[in-house]
C-alpha cells in the first residue's frame with residue numbers, strides 16, 4: 001500500500017474479526033472485564049492488543065487510529081491524545097531529563113510558545129527560543145545539556161520553512177531528540193521522520209480529522225519512544241476518547257483528496273493575493289519569491305493549505321476584511337474543509353507579547369487563512385469583495 005489515497009481509505013484498518021464490520025467498531029467503554037484473574041494483562045499502557053484493561057491506558061478503537069497515524073507518519077508506533085496540546089506537553093515531558101535544556105525556534109503555535117517560553121522556565125527547565133530561519137542561531141544555541149530540539153515547519157502563522165534534515169543532524173550530533181510539529185503540512189505533504197526527526201506531533205483537530213468537529217492530538221515515533229510517551233499519557237491523562245478517535249478514522253479516509261484540493265486552492269489564492277493592490281505581503285511556501293521556496297520544494301510534496309498575508313492599512317482594515325468574507329468564516333483553527341480567516345494577534349497568538357509578535361513577524365494586520373476545499377472561483381470572488389470592503 002503506497003499511494004496516499006489508498007492508505008487514507010484502507011491503512012491500518014481491517015475487517016472486525018468478530019463480526020466482519022467494514023468500519024472499526026466504537027469500543028465506548030471505560031474498562032474491560034475478566035472472568036479469570038490470571039487473564040488480567042500486566043497493566044502497562046501500550047500493551048494494547050495483548051489485552052485491554054482500562055481506556056485511559058489503551059482502547060481498541062483508539063489503537064486502530066494509532067496504527068493509521070504511524071503508517072502515515074512513517075514511524076514504528078503512534079499515540080492519540082485528547083488535544084494537540086496534550087500530545088505536545090506529554091511528549092515534551094516524556095523526553096525531558098533532570099537539568100535538561102530545550103532549544104526551539106521562535107515561530108511556534110501560541111500554546112507551545114507559552115509552554116516553552118513561560119511554563120518550563122517557571123518549573124526550572126532551561127529553554128531558549130531562537131530565530132527560526134537562522135541555522136547558525138540553532139547551532140550556537142545547542143548546549144551539552146540540550147535534550148530536546150523543537151520545531152514547526154511550515155510555521156504558524158508566518159509560514160517560514162525550517163530545514164528539518166539539517167536540524168535533525170544538529171540535534172543528533174549532541175544526543176538530543178528532534179520533535180517536529182507537522183500540523184501545518186499534514187502527512188500528505190511532508191514526513192519529518194523520513195527527514196530524520198525523532199517524534200512527529202500533530203494537532204489532529206486539523207488536517208487529520210479535517211472536519212472542524214473535534215479536538216485531538218497525535219504523536220508518532222519509534223515503538224520504544226511511543227511506549228515511554230504512552231506511559232506518561234496514562235498518568236498525565238490526556239488520552240483520546242473512542243468516539244473522536246472513530247471520527248478521525250473516518251475523516252482520514254478523505255485526507256489525501258482533501259489536502260490535494262487545499263494545496264491547489266491555496267496556491268491559486270496566494271497568487272491572487274500577491275497581485276492585489278491592498279495586500280502588502282503574502283506568506284506561502286509555494287510562491288517563488290518565498291525566502292525558503294527551494295527548501296520547501298525539497299522537503300515537501302505539496303505546499304499546504306495554509307497561508308497568511310499582510311493587509312495594507314490599519315488593524316481595523318484587517319478586521320473589516322475578516323468581517324466581510326461570506327464564503328470564508330472568521331474563526332480560529334485550521335485544516336478543515338471550510339475556509340477560515342483569523343488575525344493571529346487576537347486569536348491564536350495571544351500568549352506572545354506584542355514585542356515577541358513584532359520580533360517574529362506577526363503584525364496586527366496579518367491575516368491567517370486556512371484554505372478549504374470550496375470551488376476556487378467562489379473563494380477568489382469572496383476574497384475580492386472582502387478586500388474591496
Ligand SMILES: Cc1ncc(COP(=O)(O)O)c(C=O)c1O
Pocket residue numbers: 083084085086109111152156181183184202203204205215216217333
Ligand atoms: C501548529 C499547531 N500545533 C498545535 C496546536 C494545538 O492543537 P490543539 O488545539 O488541538 O490542542 C495548534 C492549534 O491550533 C496548532 O496550530
